[in-house]
Amino acid sequence: xxxxxxxxxxxxxxxxxxxxxxxxxxxxxxxxxxxxxxxxxxxxxxxxxxxxxxxxxxxxxxxxxxxxxxxxxxxxxxxxxxxxxxxxxxxxxxxxxxxxxxxxxxxxxxxxxxxxxxxxxxxxxxxxxxxxxxxxxxxxxxxxxxxxxxxxxxxxxxxxxxxxxxxxxxxxxxxxxxxxxxxxxxxxxxxxxxxxxxxxxxxxxxxxxxxxxxxxxxxxxxxxxxxxxxxxxxxxxxxxxxxxxxxxxxxxxxxxxxxxxxxxxxxxxxxxxxxxxxxxxxxxxxxxxxxxxxxxxxxxxxxxxxxxxxxxxxxxxxxxxxxxxxxxxxxxxxxxxxx
Numbered sequence: 269x270x271x272x273x274x275x276x277x278x279x280x281x282x283x284x285x286x287x288x289x290x291x292x293x294x295x296x297x298x299x300x301x302x303x304x305x306x307x308x309x310x311x312x313x314x315x316x317x318x319x320x321x322x323x324x325x326x327x328x329x330x331x332x333x334x335x336x337x338x339x340x341x342x343x344x345x346x347x348x349x350x351x352x353x354x355x356x357x358x359x360x361x362x363x364x365x366x367x368x369x370x371x372x373x374x375x376x377x378x379x380x381x382x383x384x385x386x387x388x389x390x391x392x393x394x395x396x397x398x399x400x401x402x403x404x405x406x407x408x409x410x411x412x413x414x415x416x417x418x419x420x421x422x423x424x425x426x427x428x429x430x431x432x433x434x435x436x437x438x439x440x441x442x443x444x445x446x447x448x449x450x451x452x453x454x455x456x457x458x459x460x461x462x463x464x465x466x467x468x469x470x471x472x473x474x475x476x477x478x479x480x481x482x483x484x485x486x487x488x489x490x491x492x493x494x495x496x497x498x499x500x501x502x503x504x505x506x507x508x509x510x511x512x513x514x515x516x517x518x519x520x521x522x523x524x525x526x527x528x529x530x531x532x533x534x535x536x537x538x539x540x541x542x543x544x545x546x547x548x549x550x551x552x553x554x555x556x557x558x559x560x561x562x563x564x565x566x567x568x569x570x571x572x573x574x575x576x577x578x579x580x581x582x583x584x585x586x587x588x589x590x591x592x593x594x595x596x597x598x599x600x601x602x603x604x605x606x607x
Contacts, residue, residue: 269292269293269294269295269333269334269559269562270293270294270295270297270331270332270333271287271293271296271297271332271333271334271335271336272296272298272299272320272326272329272335273298273299273335273336273338274299274323274326274335274336274338274339274343274347275299275300275337276298276300276338277338279338279361280298280300280336280338283336283338283555284296284312286551286555287336287555288312288314288316289552290555290556292559293316294316295316295318296314296316296317296318297318297319297320297325297329298318298319298320299319299320299321299322299323299325299326300319300321301321301322323347326351327350327351327356328354330354330355332356333356333357333562334356334357334358334359334384334558334559334562335347335351335356335357335359336361337351337358337359337360337361338361339361341361341362341363341365341366341427341429341430342366342429342430344360344361344363344365344366345365345366345370345373345374348360348364348365348374348385349373352374352377352378352381353377353381355381355383356383357383357384357386358374358378358384358385358386359386359555359558360385360386360387360388361388362390362438362439363430363434363438363578363582364387364572364575364579365579366429366430366434367579367583368576368579368580368583371572371576371579375569375572375573375576378567378569379567379569382565382567383567384558384561384562384567384569385569385571386557386561386571386572387572387574388554389442389446389571389574390439390551390554391442391443391550392442392443392554393550393551393553393554393557394550395545395546395547395548396509396511396517396545397443397446397447399518399543400447400500400507400509400518401446403507403543404447404448404500404502404507405447409502409505409507409520410500410501410502410503410505410506410507410520411504411505411524412480412502412503412504413448413479413480413481413500413501413502414480414481414482414502414525415483415484415499415500416440416448416481416482416483416498416499416500417483417484417485417498417500417501418437418440418483418484418485418486418497418498418499419485419486419488419495419497420437420440420485420486420495420496421486421487421488421489421491421493421494421495422488422489422491422494422495423490423491423492423494424489426469426489427467428466428467431459431467431468431469431471431586431589432459432467432468432469432470432471432487432488432489433457433459433471433473433485433487433582433585433589434582435487435489437471437485437487438578438582440483440485440498441578442574442575442578443498444481444483445577448477448479448481449479450477450479450481451477451478451577452476452477452478452581452598453477453478453597453598454475454476454595454596454597454598455473455474455475455581455584455585455588455595456473456474456475456588456594456595456596457471457472457473457474457585457588457593458471458472458589458592459471459589462490468589469489470486470487470488470489470490471485471486471487471585471589472484472485473485473486473585475581494512495512496510496511496512497509497510497511503524504524505520505521505522506520506521506523507519507521507543508521516542516543518545519540519542519543520541520542520543521539521540522539522541523539580598581598584596584598
């Protein structure tokens with residue numbers, strides 16, 4: 269298989285590092301308008317690597333079977349559209365597009381061209397998320413899920429194309445959909461800017477889901493400390509997931525939440541244990557899933573349709589932020605304000 273990568277920034281290098289592990293890929297063409305540094309060629313010395321500086325060189329090369337788009341999000345739609353039109357399967361980093369209208373157009377084009385459109389949802393391929401889903405649903409370790417609370421904070425990188433929610437909260441939105449299979453009923457969000465030339469650098473998001481799950485997401489581009497925390501609270505217990513740790517990322521708390529909060533046994537908070545999770549490489553597993561879909565010609569594009577619902581929720585978040593936290597409801601195909 270011959271594949272190409274658009275973009276060789278931080279994530280582009282991660283994609284390349286994992287692609288080189290697949291023996292089925294005999295050629296990788298890298299499209300990067302900026303000259304490749306000597307350090308790069310030393311780090312990735314492989315006879316399968318070839319280089320191009322113009323996107324048209326990739327699009328017009330009909331020996332290329334699939335492309336990986338790891339460029340700024342405002343470029344995703346055009347590159348993906350051109351690639352699909354030229355008969356290539358497409359893997360796109362998050363967010364797959366900057367609007368649901370654009371993603372719907374790409375899904376339609378992929379169906380017409382009989383090609384795979386595969387948005388990146390990296391966390392779904394981590395062993396931790398796989399384990400959490402099993403413990404919540406199969407093992408029923410926390411009872412009825414009540415609350416999902418997340419904090420994703422770090423300093424930068426500041427982006428001018430989309431706000432911090434599109435960069436960070438997107439992960440929680442697809443994790444929630446994957447684990448709980450619930451639909452958002454209402455979205456309320458606030459945020460603020462530091463520089464009017466850039467979108468919001470902080471957002472506070474609250475979402476109510478149709479299965480009774482309450483969600484609170486904090487995203488922050490101006491924090492001096494990197495934080496990647498998720499708390500999932502159920503009627504009979506809770507999980508704490510710290511993705512910044514190298515081991516023991518998940519802690520299980522065997523506590524229940526009584527219906528009568530006047531009688532609470534606070535000693536139960538000490539009943540906790542680390543959850544053992546096997547090691548894995550999420551990016552590798554995600555690429556393998558994409559390549560398997562190509563091999564099996566799975567043209568349903570379920571991953572892209574899954575991503576479409578995430579983009580629509582991000583759009584509702586944007587509307588709420590612009591209207592000072594007004595709840596946006598999703599009973600209808602278009603978001604409506606609370607009357």
